[in-house]
Amino acid sequence: MGTVVEAANKGVNGSITEKNPTVVFVLGGPGSGKGTQCANIVEHFGYTHLSAGDLLRAEIKSGSENGTMIQNMIKEGKIVPSEVTIKLLQRAMQESGNDKFLIDGFPRNEENRAAFENVTGIEPAFVLFFDCPEEEMERRLLSRNQGREDDNIETIRKRFNVFLESSLPVINYYDGKAKVRKIDAARPVQDIFETVKAIFAPKNEKAD
Ligand SMILES: Nc1ncnc2c1ncn2[C@@H]1O[C@H](COP(=O)(O)OP(=O)(O)OP(=O)(O)O)[C@@H](O)[C@H]1O
Ligand SMILES: Nc1ccn([C@@H]2O[C@H](COP(=O)(O)O)[C@@H](O)[C@H]2O)c(=O)n1
Ligand SMILES: [Mg+2]
Numbered sequence: 001m002g003t004v005v006e007a008a009n010k011g012v013n014g015s016i017t018e019k020n021p022t023v024v025f026v027l028g029g030p031g032s033g034k035g036t037q038c039a040n041i042v043e044h045f046g047y048t049h050l051s052a053g054d055l056l057r058a059e060i061k062s063g064s065e066n067g068t069m070i071q072n073m074i075k076e077g078k079i080v081p082s083e084v085t086i087k088l089l090q091r092a093m094q095e096s097g098n099d100k101f102l103i104d105g106f107p108r109n110e111e112n113r114a115a116f117e118n119v120t121g122i123e124p125a126f127v128l129f130f131d132c133p134e135e136e137m138e139r140r141l142l143s144r145n146q147g148r149e150d151d152n153i154e155t156i157r158k159r160f161n162v163f164l165e166s167s168l169p170v171i172n173y174y175d176g177k178a179k180v181r182k183i184d185a186a187r188p189v190q191d192i193f194e195t196v197k198a199i200f201a202p203k204n205e206k207a208d
Pocket of ligand 2: 030051052053054056073074075076077078079080081085104105106107108112150159
């Protein structure tokens with residue numbers, strides 16, 4: 001028997017096949033702690049973490065023909081066309097050999113959402129939404145120190161606007177389908193993870 005998450009995402013034949021992977025979308029404002037919590041979920045529950053932002057940054061570094069366009073969009077806090085991001089996600093899913101995915105920072109707008117559904121036919125089992133006040137997210141981003149070109153106050157403000165205008169409607173869409181698990185992300189990392197753990201079935205924890 002699988003977890004509650006897997007049960008929610010079983011295909012018509014009742015089995016989890018390559019065609020029916022378990023997908024959890026991980027959403028929240030910039031700096032809400034999505035990546036931090038995904039690392040904990042991977043360790044405890046064996047998911048593969050795919051951060052759309054990380055995949056786009058890797059694409060820039062790879063010297064891809066889309067690199068300059070992606071770099072400019074990220075600097076402006078804009079959303080890269082879905083076609084590009086979805087191809088990267090699909091490739092990473094195939095290469096992982098896993099069938100359980102945390103897709104972090106995607107879908108970021110309605111175009112992302114509809115295109116992913118049309119191209120892959122995948123519906124998320126549920127959506128984790130890390131809810132955090134802007135002032136706290138701003139503090140975290142300005143002290144992240146990972147050399148990200150978009151962690152400066154000008155781009156951060158643009159990213160906040162994009163989140164409010166384009167990403168929140170996606171969260172509301174999934175809320176209308178009772179798929180959103182909203183988490184208070186303005187707490188210490190470990191406290192948040194206790195809440196996250198309760199959402200995934202404890203029996204699926206990796207053995208030590
Ligand atoms: N609960 C927390 N309390 C304090 N700091 C945190 C917390 N969670 C994460 N951080 C720190 O805040 C910064 C942003 O966290 P993280 O990279 O996980 O956010 P994110 O949602 O993935 O951001 P982005 O959307 O920009 O990728 C990091 O430096 C991280 O160590
Ligand atoms: N679906 C997405 C996700 C991200 N981007 C771009 O990457 C930037 C950084 O994303 P993080 O999740 O790592 O914060 C983001 O501001 C966008 O420019 C995207 O286009 N589409
Ligand atoms: Mg992140």
